[in-house]
Amino acid sequence: MPQSPAPPLPSPKERRRLREAKSLSQADLAAKVGVTRETVRSWETGRTSPRGRKREAYAKLLNAVAAEQAAATEAPHKPEPEREPKQTERARTSASTLSTLSTLSTPSSSSSSSSSSSPSSVSGRSRSRSKSSAKRAAKSRTPAPLAAAAAPTTLTAPAANGHIRPLPVRVTKAEAPERQPDLTPAQAFDALCAGCGPGLVRQAYLLTGRRGLAQESVERAFQLAWQRWPEVAVDRDPAGWVRAAAYEYAMSPWHRFRPSQRHPDAPPAQPADRAFLDVLLSLPPAQRRALMLYDGVGLDLPETAAETEASTPAAANRILHAREAIAERLPDLADPEVLHQRLGEVGGAEKLRLPRAERVRTGSEYRARFWTRAAIAFTALIIGATALTLKNAPTHYEPPQAPGRAISGVPPRMGPGPLTYADTTLREKLRAELPNGEERLTPQAK
Template structure:
């Protein structure tokens, strides 16, 4: 697949239709205590559509995009729409020592929109000061000064994120081969959708979500190579923690790794796992309780966070193929899929054409099945000879004069 489009080629959206990142949309909605049903009713869409907007699977267009942008800018937490005056208290929960945990996590690409907003202007003498428009996202402003091509940007993302993702996926599954396969599959998928990934504010999170989804698929249990986990580590502490993680259900395991291991906030963790914030919090409480029961020294959440952060920050040892090979594999797979689709389509066209040619042009009634007719006389003629009759006939034909000679007639 030839990738010629880049993230900078996208036309920058207008100020009225600029939208924050999907994770920030969820945070802004929860800041006003609005449910997905209420937003869906206000926008005239379904709840599933609002969930798709907040997970990044789709985005509103046209008038709905403008109305959705106005709805988000109308929340108190958006500084672009906050009138001059005392700053309201933040409603989002920030746990202590979040900066220490985020120091170990890899950079997530361009800064989020709320981190790039300019400071609020000084109060104007007008009674109603006009709000300062929010700037467009960095990914939509055009090419960066570095001027990277699509291939160079993909190779940089692969070299930065792939080794760490393999290590994280191993903590989720306990299978090294599956973790490498999941990361390669995620980057294949990212190259196929590179225009979308290039403009994403968190490209590492995009690839991470794809790798986690593939690694945690229950269908891998049917494969012989990935049916059982690898041998546990020799160190007792690592073996106990990894065993406790693998005994958790997959959504709980993923939630605790994102929150405690990578240091994501609760709304970000809920958005990446496609769950509500209360559901993500309940998963964390259950996971902490189960891990504390299995490993008593990790009963304190802070101790668990430090241990998981240390595990995630370890230097990965996995050997991965080169980024060029990953791109080539993705393009070959796309070509094979395209050829298969074209072949199936051509076969369907041929079958349809053959059916149209050979099909009857008029209605042909079916032949009625046979029926029993009474009153017909029995077929005449000699009866069929039995076995004894046939044997006697053959003897008469082979022995025409079986009697004494004196009784044999003489021909004169």
């Protein structure tokens, strides 16, 4: 009897988004499905995938949440002017979370002269962050390259500094582009590489401080994306998928053992850029990545926590500690908007080689062929060694030779003793006769 196919599941990021939309914690979801909290976390990060009845229960719960959201979306909406306060309120909630955590994390014994730890400066930064977050939430998100066939009424353009922060460009429906034909996988990948490559290279450089490693990490991320293109193409955020892969490769601790990474790169030419990069690289990797995603890329707090695989309070604390460390050494960058602008300026000042889509696709296919052939060769080597061992192995059991041991009761071997009288007489007779002659050759009887 054929088994029924396993129910489909959304991507790991979509699983987490649906759970948070239902206001469920990982422990609550684990109790509903009948698993542990660590199992739910591994499902949402993509490390493992549910099977059997657990998969059916998990898929049923996610489908129910998605159906509720779809029903709410299909319901009649309010006019456009009333929709913006909700987005603003969401941004203010994110900013208020940061301000609350900053207030709680500020020690009571800190001096009032310190601008990074005083309550007035924290409240000022939270108010400025709430305004900037409200503006950022009101902006439309960059459409995915794969959804270029749709004609949106709001288009996005890259920032002048090359950073990936969407800048809205309002156009009318009459000026909206016409519907484009469906793109081939290569064309869609090229569009993704051209749109996200420049910003990713600059972000990887700010995270590592190495130009070669930044370029290599972005190329490897795009190569991995091309190898798994069926998975990346249906992802809700292909740019985020590639960004997470590039960040993971760039910040891997194993690079310190490479001979090419033992010596630091040449610092930036400007002293201000050099000082800012030194402060940024002095931060712990987790704080550096969270700061780059929140203040550099422009993600909100839940998306930053999801991409860094951390809880929302943990991500907020990392951002606050990173800001305080930067403001302590560079007081001019205490404002988040100034910090965002500074990140874009330092990243855009360096001349970095941008990844080419053709080269990335060719390199990805070459690496895939190389590792496939290496796996086939290794498997053939194991099979040949096993066959040779079976051919030369003995077909029956041969017991080993027992070690020797001493035997008692046998008389010892005697050496030559004294001659008897008959032996002595014979020896004298033999010595008296001639050694050669006719008598020796032809004995005669006497």
